[in-house]
Amino acid sequence: MNFLAHAWLARGGSQAFVYGNLIADGVKGVDLSSWQPPVARGIRHHRRVDAFVDRHSVVREARNRAPAQQRRHAGIALDLVWDHFLAASLDVAARDALVKRCYRLLGGWGAPNRLSPMVPCLIGQDWLRGYADFDFTCRAIAGLGRRLSGPNHLEALIPWLHSDYLALSEGFRTLRGDLDNVLSIPPVSASL
Numbered sequence: 423m424n425f426l427a428h429a430w431l432a433r434g435g436s437q438a439f440v441y442g443n444l445i446a447d448g449v450k451g452v453d454l455s456s457w458q459p460p461v462a463r464g465i466r467h468h469r470r471v472d473a474f475v476d477r478h479s480v481v482r483e484a485r486n487r488a489p490a491q492q493r494r495h496a497g498i499a500l501d502l503v504w505d506h507f508l509a510a511s512l513d514v515a516a517r518d519a520l521v522k523r524c525y526r527l528l529g530g531w532g533a534p535n536r537l538s539p540m541v542p543c544l545i546g547q548d549w550l551r552g553y554a555d556f557d558f559t560c561r562a563i564a565g566l567g568r569r570l571s572g573p574n575h576l577e578a579l580i581p582w583l584h585s586d587y588l589a590l591s592e593g594f595r596t597l598r599g600d601l602d603n604v605l606s607i608p609p610v611s612a613s614l
Contacts, residue, residue, distance in 0.1 A: 424505040426550050428468050429524050430512075431601060439464040441527045443471075448537035471601065475504075478600065480593035487589065489582050495575040499563045500590075502553070503583060507594040509554035521550040556587070 425444055432443040442457065442464020454462035475481055481500060488496035509517055525545045533541045544550070552558040560580045567576025583590070 424501045424553075425524060425544070426505040426520065426553060427501075427508050427601075428471060429520055430508055431471055432464060432467060433520060433523075435464065435467075436460050437523075437527060439467070440523065441531055442466075443468045444524060444528055445533050445537060448534035450536075474601070474604065475597070478597055480597045484586070484590060484593055487582075487586055488579060492575045492579045492582070495567075496579060498566065499576050499579045499583060502559055502563050502566070503590055504594055504597065505550075505553045506556055506559040507591060508598065509551070510556075511598075517551065517554070521548075524550055560584075 428443040428446070429440055432440045435443075438458055438460035442461040444464075445461075446465040446468030449457075449465050454465055457465065476497065481497070484500055485493055485496045512520070528541050529545055532538065549562060552562070560583060563583070564574065564577035564580060567574035567578075570576070
C-alpha cells in the first residue's frame with residue numbers, strides 16, 4: 423500500500439493518527455517515543471497494514487505472476503498499483519477530500535528526512551489524484567525505479583502490469599475488502 427491506501431484505511435482516526443500512517447515509511451526503528459502517541463499509533467498501524475498486505479494471498483499470487491527477473495521488485499510496483507485501483511474506485515468527492523487531507527497534513531506538518539525531498543513533488547504534481555490514471559501510475563513506478571541503484575527493474579515491470587491489469591484489479595477488490603474488514607479505523611475525534 424502507498425500513501426493513498428494508508429490514508430484511506432486510517433481515515434477514521436485523528437489528524438495525528440493519519441499523519442503517522444502517511445510518514446511511516448520515512449521512520450526507522452521500533453523506538454517511537456519521540457513521536458506524539460497518536461502519531462506513533464499511526465506509524466504502528468501503517469506497519470501492521472504493510473505486514474498484512476505482504477502476507478496476503480492476493481499479493482503473493484500477483485508477485486508469482488510477475489516476470490522472474492523483476493519479481494523481487496514487484497511489491498514496490500504493486501503498492502502504487504493498489505493506490506491506482508483505490509483512487510479509481512472512490513467517488514470524486516471522497517477521493518478529493520482524502521487527497522486534500524493528505525496534502526494538508528504532509529504540507530503543514532512536514533515529513534521525516536527520508537521523505538521530505540519527495541513531499542513537495544507529491545503535492546505540487548498532485549500524485550495522489552494522478553494515481554486514478556493508470557498511465558500516470560506507471561510513470562510514477564518508472565520514476566521510482568530511476569531513483570534506485572542499478573537497472574530500472576520497476577520500469578521493466580510495466581508491460582506485465584498492463585497485461586495483468588484485470589487480474590490485479592480483481593485481486594485488489596479482494597484485498598480491499600479484507601483490509602476494510604480487518605484494519606480500517608473506526609471514526610474518532612478529529613483533534614490531535
